[in-house]
Amino acid sequence: MxxxxxxxxKDKETAWLNEMASEGYALTSFFAGSYTFDECTxxxxxxxxDFSDKLFCVSEDYREFMHENDIEIVQTWGFWVFLRKxxxxxxxxxxxxxxxxxxxxxxxxxxxxxxxxxxxxAFFIECICAFHSPxxxxxxxxxxxxxxxIMNVTFKTNRLINDLKEQKGEVIKRANGPSPVLIAxxxxxxxxxxxxxxxxxxxxPLQILAIALMGYGLVKTFIMKDEL
Amino acid sequence: MDKNIPLTEAIYYILLAVRKxxxxxxxxxxxxxxxxxxxxxxxxxxxxxxxxxxxxGWITIYSEDLESRKKKEYIxxxxxxxxxxxxxxRLKELLENAKLMEG
Numbered sequence: 001m002x003x004x005x006x007x008x009x010k011d012k013e014t015a016w017l018n019e020m021a022s023e024g025y026a027l028t029s030f031f032a033g034s035y036t037f038d039e040c041t042x043x044x045x046x047x048x049x050d051f052s053d054k055l056f057c058v059s060e061d062y063r064e065f066m067h068e069n070d071i072e073i074v075q076t077w078g079f080w081v082f083l084r085k086x087x088x089x090x091x092x093x094x095x096x097x098x099x100x101x102x103x104x105x106x107x108x109x110x111x112x113x114x115x116x117x118x119x120x121x122a123f124f125i126e127c128i129c130a131f132h133s134p135x136x137x138x139x140x141x142x143x144x145x146x147x148x149x150i151m152n153v154t155f156k157t158n159r160l161i162n163d164l165k166e167q168k169g170e171v172i173k174r175a176n177g178p179s180p181v182l183i184a185x186x187x188x189x190x191x192x193x194x195x196x197x198x199x200x201x202x203x204x205p206l207q208i209l210a211i212a213l214m215g216y217g218l219v220k221t222f223i224m225k226d227e228l
Numbered sequence: 229m230d231k232n233i234p235l236t237e238a239i240y241y242i243l244l245a246v247r248k249x250x251x252x253x254x255x256x257x258x259x260x261x262x263x264x265x266x267x268x269x270x271x272x273x274x275x276x277x278x279x280x281x282x283x284x285g286w287i288t289i290y291s292e293d294l295e296s297r298k299k300k301e302y303i304x305x306x307x308x309x310x311x312x313x314x315x316x317x318r319l320k321e322l323l324e325n326a327k328l329m330e331g
Contacts, residue, residue, distance in 0.1 A: 048271075048272075050272055061279070062275065064300065065252055065271075065275050065278075065300075066271065066275075068251065068252050068253060068299045068300065069252055069253055069256075069271050071271055083271075091268070092271070093268070093270035093271070094270045094271055094272035094273070095270050095272045095273050096238075096267075096268060096269055096270035096273045097236060097237065097238050097269075097273055099236050099238070100238070100270075100272060100273040100276050100277070103276065104272065104276075
């Protein structure tokens, strides 16, 4: 069975894979959002998703360690590693203390931070190069949406790290900067501004969206600050 | 070495568990027994800690028999023992001072 899903939150993704496994569907491979499941005895496996230091592979040390601990490497994808362990072989957890969790999520945050910067650059290139064609319209919207999504994941992961650090007893300065929504709006607006006037049918909707985001971002920054 | 202490609970117990040669699964099990199931190290936590400790030179690979399917074992080094002792002294001091609360 194949299922197509897009996850930006590895904890939600893990929860879903474990739900599938408990219903008798075990993930066997993953490719660009497409999950392939085989039927299994319900509750046979527990899945976890780890973050590797290497792209599309893991070190020999890592492979050996997991093997020794009865953990199977199902798939590597980007920096992600899909792992599973048979429940008969005992419980399966990855990060069980605050320090190692912080380290884990910091690696993830840094990856998303890098990806955010690349998406911002890609978005501006799309805006500069936009010409009169529906494909351009699609690309500007798609890259813009990706940029905002990845930035949002970066901020979310950062909040999670701050929560963990607070649990550890560190004092974290929070919410003293502008809301991420405001930043997203400003970026979209600058993208729209550098666009040629000839593509007004892309430019104008983008500007309206940017203004809406900036307005909401301002409200969030100055009025709803405590909720951040 | 001062910046190394306090050690995390995981690191402290891992150092203790490799006072004699021990492999990954053995380390987890021993710690679980010693703490009556309170500290159960996750695979990612243990893997990361072992990598860090090997890099610091606090533990070293004791055996790596590629021929037989024996698991890789680790053992504490002199530097690791020093760090462990230093942390133990800090903990002793804490316990000693804790008695003030009773009096």
